Each structure stands twice: as C-alpha cells, then as structure tokens.
Amino acid sequence: MPADPASQSSDSETNANDTRVYKVRKSRLISLVNWYHVVSTFFPWILIGLVALLVVQFSFSMYQNRGQVEELIVYTVTGKPEVWFLGWQGTFLTLTLVYLFARRERQVYLLDFCTWEPPADWKVSHAQLIEIMRRQACFTEESLNLMGRVLAKSGTGQATAWPPSILESMKTGKPQNQSVENARAESERVICDCIRDVLDKTKTQPKDVDILIINCSLFSPTPSLCALAAHNFGMRKDILSYNLSGMGCSASVLAVDLAKNLLRSRPNSIALVVSTENLTQNLYRGNERMMLIQNTLFRCGGAAMILSNRFTDSLRAKYKLLHAQRLQGTDDESYESVFECEDSEGNHGVRLSKKVPDVAGRAMEQNLTALGPHVLPLSExxxxxxxxxxxxxxxxxxxxxxxxxxxxxxxxxxxxxxxxPDFKRGIDHFCIHAGGRKVVDDVAANLKLSEDQTQPSRDTLYNYGNTSSSSIWYELSFIRHHMKQKRGQRVLQISFGSGFKCNTAVWLCLKDGEGMRKK
Known part of the structure; x- marks a missing residue:
C-alpha cells in the first residue's frame, strides 16, 4: 500500500527535529573521504595497470620495428659477442644489487632513554618496610621474621621506593587501600614522568610518536595504560599502541623487539617504549613462604625509550640495536616457576618455585647459544x-x-x-636483570664476569631494588654516567621473566658516555 502523505510529512518533521540524526551538506561529503587511504589502497592496482600498459606499448613498438630488432640481434650475437655477455652480466649485477638493497633491514636507533627517579617521600628502609607489613594485620610473626631475613640478604639498600598507598599505613596504622584509583595513580605518576623526561631529552613532540608500547605485567586496567599516556600527552589519533601485560621482568626486551619489528615495516617512524610495574594491588597478604618473597623483592620504577628508524636520527642517537634474542620455555617447570595464583586461604599473589635458579640457568644457556653467532668473534x-x-x-x-x-x-x-665461550670477547658491558643478589651472582659465575662488570647490576639492586623489566635501563644509565663507555663498544642486556623467558638485547654505543667526560 502507498504510504500516507501525512505520515511521511510527520516523519520528515520528526527527523528534522531529532538532534541525534547527523546531517551534512552534499557539497561537504567529498571532504569526508580519506583520499590518502583510497590512493594507498588502490595504488598497487594502478601500478599494475601502468606496467601492463608499458608492456603493451613496448611489445607494439618491437613489432613495428621488428626488422631493425632482428638486425640488431644478429649483429650483437655474431659481431660483438663480448658486448652481449657484458650486457647480461651488467643486468644480472644490477638486479642482484637491487635485490640485496630491497632485502636490507632498516636499522633501529635508540635516540635516548630516561629512568624514573622516585621522590624522597616514596623511599623506605628495611625496618620501615617490615613495620608496614606488620600494620597490614595479616602476617604472622614467623612471616614477618622470614621477610626480615630475606630483606637482609636481598642486596637492596635502605632507601628504595614503594607506592604511596602502601606507605600510607605508616601514618594511619591501617591496612593498605588497594583501590584501582590508587593503582592507576601510581602508574600515571611513573609513566608520565618517564615520558615527559624522554620527550624533553630528545626534543620530540608527542604528535611525532608513531608507535607507543607500554609493558606492565601485573596491572592492566581499562582504559589501557597506552590510552592513559596518549590522553595525557595529546598524541595522534592514528598512533599504533600496544599494551603488554603478564610478560614478567623480561618484558622490556620483548617491547623493544616488538618496536623493532614494527619500525622495520614502517619507514621514517618513531617508537616510544615504556617499561614499568605496579605494586599497589600486588601486595601478598597470606603467610605461605614461597609467596611471601614477592613482598621483599619488587620496588617502584620505570623507564622510557625513544626508538627511530630514520637515517638522519643516527647522527644523534646514543645506541643502535644490533640484535634481540628471545627464548620462551614451554615445559611444565618453566611454566610453573613463577605463577600468579591464590593460596589455600584465597589470598592473591605470585608463587616462586624453588626450581627458578635451575630453570633460569637452562633458559640463559639456550638463549646465549642462539645469541653467540651474532656477537662472538670467529676464534671463539x-x-x-x-x-x-x-x-x-x-x-x-x-x-x-x-x-x-x-x-x-x-x-x-x-x-x-x-x-x-668467553662472551667478554664480544661484549664490553653487561646489564644483568637485578632480580636479586643470587640472580646477579649466578649469571656472573656462569659468564665469568669480574666485579667491575657486575657493578651496574649490584648498584641498581642496592639503590632501586628489583624494578622488574625496567632494571636493565637503570643499569645502562649507570654504565653511561659512571663507567668509561666508548663509542663502538657493545652492551648486552639480559632479562628473565615468568613463563619462563630469557631475553637478551645487544646495543652498539654510538656516542661516548657521560663517564668518559669526567676527569
């Protein structure tokens, strides 16, 4: 049945008065089209069409001048064979060079990096930390004594950082408030401070960043931490953002490796990588021995890095990424060695297996075996x-x-x-994940490192504690500022994480460290 004109007119009046209906003049519709996307999408087909047209034109010209072409071929083959072969050799050489140039991977440069320096009111001593644990009113005296003994042997100093929500127990005498707001405030403070410092240091504008990667293993809110950073700094709407969680203390090398792969597929781009951890919601409140250790290991920290694949940035970059090697254990021992779970009373935490040293040793051996050909000299x-x-x-x-x-x-x-093999013959400086004094000692014993070569890790552990994935950047900062790092030297970062993972990255120093300028 035909529609009632009255009803049609009433519908049109309703649509006209409805503010939810989006209207635009037809003359402006063309401005809504993303022409760059249209051209880039159809460019391969346009290119194929042009090539096909060129082939048809070339074939038609050859057919029209077939007599001259035949004479040229006969003359070249019979009269000047050396010219013929020289032409083929030159063509083959040209195609080979073009192929090798096209296959060449783009270099990834580290323009600069910044580590987060905690304020004085975030730092506590061992005695204050035990008092904070006591005021949670959930630990037995035996558990408090155990944490005190572990702290005494941990290699951490008397001024390491904890988040304000945990330190508040010192003032109020009440258990910590583990709200999402407090956890987000901790991450926002660390992440934004790091990003602000590294952007200022490299003179990079937020809208210049093409790729944003943030890794935080134990805190993954909604909206994501990438959204938090992009919102605070007003980054571009088309930025490629990746939020990595659950990767443990080895996540920073994973994030760098991800940035490397993205940069090699996107020319003339800049990547911002942020590595941090969140402690607010991850204080274990039970009394199982293997889960209490996490309360004494981790501290607040973070680092931000600016990576680029632009050739012009190589002139001002501090390092060039030579190789990143990843290893993921898949057996039961590796998977269960560092495991987030609940204890028998329902308290949430991370259980550390007694087999962690053995699992870490095997993972490091396999990783360095794969890394060796990339860094060791031929004699080794x-x-x-x-x-x-x-x-x-x-x-x-x-x-x-x-x-x-x-x-x-x-x-x-x-x-x-x-x-x-003696890795000291291919590596000049070592950044060993500051997971604890035993971790540093075991790696140093396996690689036969001297006291000076492990000093960056021990200093980081003492002054900052185990800051999870960002610890290797505190160590690199120590090398640049307090050791004589020269241009051309290589730095090896070794990190371990849940899963179990051992990841390594090798950097080539492009500029002398600040320690070289000190008298």
Missing amino acids: MIKVGRVWGLRFLTRRLRVWLEKNQMTKLAKYVPVVAPYV
Whole structure:
C-alpha cells in the first residue's frame, strides 16, 4: 500500500527535529573521504595497470620495428659477442644489487632513554618496610621474621621506593587501600614522568610518536595504560599502541623487539617504549613462604625509550640495536616457576618455585647459544665448533662400543667437557636483570664476569631494588654516567621473566658516555 502523505510529512518533521540524526551538506561529503587511504589502497592496482600498459606499448613498438630488432640481434650475437655477455652480466649485477638493497633491514636507533627517579617521600628502609607489613594485620610473626631475613640478604639498600598507598599505613596504622584509583595513580605518576623526561631529552613532540608500547605485567586496567599516556600527552589519533601485560621482568626486551619489528615495516617512524610495574594491588597478604618473597623483592620504577628508524636520527642517537634474542620455555617447570595464583586461604599473589635458579640457568644457556653467532668473534666460534665435534665423536664412539659389548674399552673413551665461550670477547658491558643478589651472582659465575662488570647490576639492586623489566635501563644509565663507555663498544642486556623467558638485547654505543667526560 502507498504510504500516507501525512505520515511521511510527520516523519520528515520528526527527523528534522531529532538532534541525534547527523546531517551534512552534499557539497561537504567529498571532504569526508580519506583520499590518502583510497590512493594507498588502490595504488598497487594502478601500478599494475601502468606496467601492463608499458608492456603493451613496448611489445607494439618491437613489432613495428621488428626488422631493425632482428638486425640488431644478429649483429650483437655474431659481431660483438663480448658486448652481449657484458650486457647480461651488467643486468644480472644490477638486479642482484637491487635485490640485496630491497632485502636490507632498516636499522633501529635508540635516540635516548630516561629512568624514573622516585621522590624522597616514596623511599623506605628495611625496618620501615617490615613495620608496614606488620600494620597490614595479616602476617604472622614467623612471616614477618622470614621477610626480615630475606630483606637482609636481598642486596637492596635502605632507601628504595614503594607506592604511596602502601606507605600510607605508616601514618594511619591501617591496612593498605588497594583501590584501582590508587593503582592507576601510581602508574600515571611513573609513566608520565618517564615520558615527559624522554620527550624533553630528545626534543620530540608527542604528535611525532608513531608507535607507543607500554609493558606492565601485573596491572592492566581499562582504559589501557597506552590510552592513559596518549590522553595525557595529546598524541595522534592514528598512533599504533600496544599494551603488554603478564610478560614478567623480561618484558622490556620483548617491547623493544616488538618496536623493532614494527619500525622495520614502517619507514621514517618513531617508537616510544615504556617499561614499568605496579605494586599497589600486588601486595601478598597470606603467610605461605614461597609467596611471601614477592613482598621483599619488587620496588617502584620505570623507564622510557625513544626508538627511530630514520637515517638522519643516527647522527644523534646514543645506541643502535644490533640484535634481540628471545627464548620462551614451554615445559611444565618453566611454566610453573613463577605463577600468579591464590593460596589455600584465597589470598592473591605470585608463587616462586624453588626450581627458578635451575630453570633460569637452562633458559640463559639456550638463549646465549642462539645469541653467540651474532656477537662472538670467529676464534671463539671455532673453539665452540671444535669442542662440539669432539663431544659428538666421543659420544658416538662410546655408544658404538657399548652396543658391541666392549664396555671396558668404552670406559677409556674420554668425556669432553662442553666449552663455555668467553662472551667478554664480544661484549664490553653487561646489564644483568637485578632480580636479586643470587640472580646477579649466578649469571656472573656462569659468564665469568669480574666485579667491575657486575657493578651496574649490584648498584641498581642496592639503590632501586628489583624494578622488574625496567632494571636493565637503570643499569645502562649507570654504565653511561659512571663507567668509561666508548663509542663502538657493545652492551648486552639480559632479562628473565615468568613463563619462563630469557631475553637478551645487544646495543652498539654510538656516542661516548657521560663517564668518559669526567676527569
């Protein structure tokens, strides 16, 4: 049935008066089209069309001048064969150079980085921290004594940072307020301070940032921390933002690796990477021994880095990323070694397994085995290959003798010890994750590092505590300001995280450190 004209007119009047209906003049519709997106989307098809047109035109010209083309081919082949072969060689060489240039990966530069310096009113001593734990009114005397003993052996100093919501217990005598507002306030303070400092240091405007990556393992609010940073600094609406959580203390290298891959696919871009952790909502309130350790390990901290793939930025960059190596354990021990869960009474926390040192040792061995060819000199690689060959032959010989019932002879086959390459021949400075004094000691023993080479990690642990993923940047800051770091030297960052992960990054120093300028 045809519609009633009266009803049509009433509907049109309703639509005209309805403020929810979005209207625009037809003359302005064309300005709403994203022409850059349209052109970039259809450009490959336009390019194919142009190439096809060029092929047709070339073929038609060849057909029209086929007589001259035949004469040219006969003359070139019969009269001047060396010119013919020279042309093919030149064409092949040109195509090879073009292919290699196209396959060349873009270099990633670290313009600069900043670490967060906690204010004085965030810092507490060991005794104050134990008093704070006592005022939570949930720990037994045995648990308080255990945390006191762990703190005494932790290698941390007497002025490390905790968030204000936890320190408030010192004033009020009441348990901590673990609200989302307090947790967001902690993250906002650390993240925004780091970003503001690194943007000022590199003279970068917020709208110049193309990629934003923030890693925070234990706090993942809605809106995300990336949204918090983009909102506070007024970044671009088309920024590529990535919020990483649950990656543990190794997340900073993961974030750098993600930024590297994104930068290599997006020319002339800048990436901002922020690494931090949040303690407000992650104080364990139970009394299980293996879950109490987290209350003594972690501290507030953060770091922000500006990465770029622009060639012009290489002139002012502090470092160039040479290689990032990741390793993810997949066995049961690796997965359960650092595990977020609840205890038997329903208290939320992170359980640390007794097998963490063994799991970390295996993960580091596998990671450095894969990293070795990228950083070790040829002489060290030859030693590794020779020992590997001897171990393979002696193992095979021993198995063959035992299989042929010659066990007495098999006992005389020597057991060749594995060769641990000297990474000090390919690396000048080491940033070992400051996860605790035992972590630093074990890595130093495995790599045979001197006291000076582990000083950045020990100093960071003492002055800042275990700041999770950002600890390796506090160590790099120590190297730049207090050690004689020269241009051309290499820095190795080693980090460990839940899962279990061991991630490493190798940086090439492009500018002398501030320590070189001190007399």
